[in-house]
Amino acid sequence: MSTAYLSHPLFLQHEMGSSHPECPARLQAITQQLTAAGYFEQLHHHPAPAAGHEAILRVHQPDYLQTLERTAPTQGYLQLDPDTAMNPYTLNAALHAAGAGIRATDLVLSGEVANAFCAVRPPGHHAEPGHAMGFCLFNNIAIAAAHALEQHGLQRVAIIDFDVHHGNGTETMFLNDQRVLLCSSFQHPFYPGTPLDRNNPHIVHAPLHAGDGSEAFRQAYNEKIFPALEAFAPQMIFISAGFDAHEEDAMSGLELKDGDYTWISERLVELAARHADGRIVSLLEGGYALAALGRCATEHVRILMGLQR
Numbered sequence: 001m002s003t004a005y006l007s008h009p010l011f012l013q014h015e016m017g018s019s020h021p022e023c024p025a026r027l028q029a030i031t032q033q034l035t036a037a038g039y040f041e042q043l044h045h046h047p048a049p050a051a052g053h054e055a056i057l058r059v060h061q062p063d064y065l066q067t068l069e070r071t072a073p074t075q076g077y078l079q080l081d082p083d084t085a086m087n088p089y090t091l092n093a094a095l096h097a098a099g100a101g102i103r104a105t106d107l108v109l110s111g112e113v114a115n116a117f118c119a120v121r122p123p124g125h126h127a128e129p130g131h132a133m134g135f136c137l138f139n140n141i142a143i144a145a146a147h148a149l150e151q152h153g154l155q156r157v158a159i160i161d162f163d164v165h166h167g168n169g170t171e172t173m174f175l176n177d178q179r180v181l182l183c184s185s186f187q188h189p190f191y192p193g194t195p196l197d198r199n200n201p202h203i204v205h206a207p208l209h210a211g212d213g214s215e216a217f218r219q220a221y222n223e224k225i226f227p228a229l230e231a232f233a234p235q236m237i238f239i240s241a242g243f244d245a246h247e248e249d250a251m252s253g254l255e256l257k258d259g260d261y262t263w264i265s266e267r268l269v270e271l272a273a274r275h276a277d278g279r280i281v282s283l284l285e286g287g288y289a290l291a292a293l294g295r296c297a298t299e300h301v302r303i304l305m306g307l308q309r
Contacts, residue, residue, distance in 0.1 A: 163242020
């Protein structure tokens with residue numbers, strides 16, 4: 001299968017301090033592993049364009065965007081929340097991260113490629129309509145999904161989020177939009193502490209506990225998330241691809257293994273083939289143990305490419 005790979009040099013210039021886990025080395029780890037495996041040159045490479053205001057404002061509030069543009073630093077750092085800061089390159093990097101998902105959606109829906117992986121920073125799934133949080137400025141995956149709905153006229157899109165942290169921002173943005181099936185597995189209780197008692201049939205939570213590991217992770221998908229996806233029959237699948245539930249990642253305690261990311265990627269590709277003409281756009285979220293991130297993201301991309309080891 002033809003797979004697009006979208007990134008941008010600005011993603012390496014955004015940084016939030018020398019000790020911050022959401023660092024430029026994350027993308028370098030992925031690139032190095034893809035290159036070592038011989039996959040990088042086989043991908044269809046596209047630069048991530050900057051998202052325009054119209055696309056961002058489908059899910060974000062105008063005053064939030066205006067505040068970011070007005071207060072973006074020209075030197076040093078601007079702290080947005082206890083975990084999230086801007087340097088002089090951050091705003092442009094965030095605009096291009098949002099634009100990556102839009103461009104990937106256009107490439108996939110035009111038939112130019114079968115699917116796409118967006119190696120972006122900053123990540124997005126914690127960003128709320130009116131504020132940044134959890135390393136995220138713009139909600140990249142929500143912007144991409146809204147673009148598919150509003151610009152391409154899709155009626156049913158699914159977002160699957162397997163980051164170890166719940167994508168609170170994505171849920172907020174689509175809480176009352178039944179065109180979007182949002183399915184997420186995450187460690188609970190854990191950051192950001194989203195309430196789980198919302199009675200929305202198109203929001204499927206699969207909370208897991210520290211130490212649950214591979215068996216509980218796969219059971220949650222087999223018993224809750226995959227049946228919901230099959231019944232919904234999405235026309236396109238978006239993936240918030242966070243690799244921070246890995247056993248090597250100090251940010252979490254779910255203790256997933258490399259093979260779990262291979263498994264979930266294979267299952268989602270199979271499901272997309274049945275319901276969505278194979279159409280998948282995957283965007284990088286978390287993953288902070290660099291070696292594990294590189295290996296698991298490379299496996300994820302290999303599955304998207306339809307390659308055997």
